[in-house]
Amino acid sequence: MSVEVDVLLQEAKESIEAAQNYRSELQQRLNGLNQARKQVRGSSGQAREALRRHFTELQSAASRLLLERLAVLLAEVDAIEADSVKPLDDCQSIIEHGVGQADELLREGEAALRCGLGEKEDQLGSFTKKAMHIQLDSLPEVPALVDVPCVSAQLDDSLLGLLRDRVSRLGLVSSHPPVQIEELQERPGSVLVRWCKVDEDFAAADYRLQQRRSGSGGAQYEDAFIGRDCEFLVLHLDPHTDYLFRVCARGEGRTEWSPWSIPQTGYTTLAPHEWCPGSEGYILSSRRNIALRSDSAHSRCPVLYSNAPTYFCGQTLTFKMSAAGQMDRRDSLGVCVDSRGGADSLQRDQAVCISTNGAVFVNGKEMTNQLPAVALGSSVTFDMEVVNLFPVSTNLSEGGGHFKLRVTIGSGSREVVFDWLVDQAVDCLFFGCSFVHSGWKVLVF
Numbered sequence: 001m002s003v004e005v006d007v008l009l010q011e012a013k014e015s016i017e018a019a020q021n022y023r024s025e026l027q028q029r030l031n032g033l034n035q036a037r038k039q040v041r042g043s044s045g046q047a048r049e050a051l052r053r054h055f056t057e058l059q060s061a062a063s064r065l066l067l068e069r070l071a072v073l074l075a076e077v078d079a080i081e082a083d084s085v086k087p088l089d090d091c092q093s094i095i096e097h098g099v100g101q102a103d104e105l106l107r108e109g110e111a112a113l114r115c116g117l118g119e120k121e122d123q124l125g126s127f128t129k130k131a132m133h134i135q136l137d138s139l140p141e142v143p144a145l146v147d148v149p150c151v152s153a154q155l156d157d158s159l160l161g162l163l164r165d166r167v168s169r170l171g172l173v174s175s176h177p178p179v180q181i182e183e184l185q186e187r188p189g190s191v192l193v194r195w196c197k198v199d200e201d202f203a204a205a206d207y208r209l210q211q212r213r214s215g216s217g218g219a220q221y222e223d224a225f226i227g228r229d230c231e232f233l234v235l236h237l238d239p240h241t242d243y244l245f246r247v248c249a250r251g252e253g254r255t256e257w258s259p260w261s262i263p264q265t266g267y268t269t270l271a272p273h274e275w276c277p278g279s280e281g282y283i284l285s286s287r288r289n290i291a292l293r294s295d296s297a298h299s300r301c302p303v304l305y306s307n308a309p310t311y312f313c314g315q316t317l318t319f320k321m322s323a324a325g326q327m328d329r330r331d332s333l334g335v336c337v338d339s340r341g342g343a344d345s346l347q348r349d350q351a352v353c354i355s356t357n358g359a360v361f362v363n364g365k366e367m368t369n370q371l372p373a374v375a376l377g378s379s380v381t382f383d384m385e386v387v388n389l390f391p392v393s394t395n396l397s398e399g400g401g402h403f404k405l406r407v408t409i410g411s412g413s414r415e416v417v418f419d420w421l422v423d424q425a426v427d428c429l430f431f432g433c434s435f436v437h438s439g440w441k442v443l444v445f
Contacts, residue, residue: 178202189272214242325439
């Protein structure tokens, strides 16, 4: 009987645990539904507000433009009217003056006819002289109606049709943006953002990536990238800080941007790559990720190493040349196990590097394969993966062991791949550079 009770108790415990897990899973799905509903209602409210604001602003602007144009046209009418009426008014004044003179002459003539015989001769003589002075046969010219302006307004009714056609195609409401963020990868002091089209019918000409700190209420999104690529490395990010990323696209032949993608949160836990401060012959930027080979050291200066071994296998290390100096085969850009002092080049043991002339060196030995020469704007990348964590002997007579790393160095459109043997197992590496001549400027990320 006790055995059966124990079995029932065990089954009951298992059922209770399964019910708890089931309830937890259902609760998580409810939370997901609530977030989905919040996104639908929130985005719908934002869309309504954006539509109302845009059309209100458009209506106000259109009304203002129409009123301004109406004022210009009315001013033109007023100017034509004023210029045309003035000579008519002047002519009318002349005619009215003549009418007044004629009335006065008529009254004097009638008075002369009515006067007595003694005065009639004098009155008639005075009247005749005055009539001759007035020149009764001289009349002012009045312009014909065809010679004076007849003001009219010509209005193009096609504007309403064009406006109706454009308004009918103004704006677009979509339930899903045509592009979404696909992946966020943490990198030292940065995040690699990848995105993709989710609407295959949308022909994208450019993409626009924005980012901002998460949780900062007043912070605005800032442009991080505009271009045709579908990925971008966002630099200068503080470790252990959440950032929001969003992306949109612009269609072929269009000027407006598509709706934004759903913001995604990304962060990096990796400290940014930095050059070691205080190194002779180099000037560093404030973030210590850019180094300029100065002319302060006239003799050959030592290698500039990273501030710490911050490069880990599995990552991509990139050197970006933002300025170029005179090339020398002893120059080097690369990765090393240690930051030994006194060395003036990475063309040494326990290091792999590329010279500015494109030559590749492994543990101080030059390879037969060569990459394009490094110049202004060049990017040199290093990728490494562990091939064997355990010592492998390359020569049984040596009695020693090595640890193998597979290295890929890329420059331009070419790359070389080889196995690098190091004396000890390492999980992080230094990087460094050396230039014989000044003028070289390199960004590391």
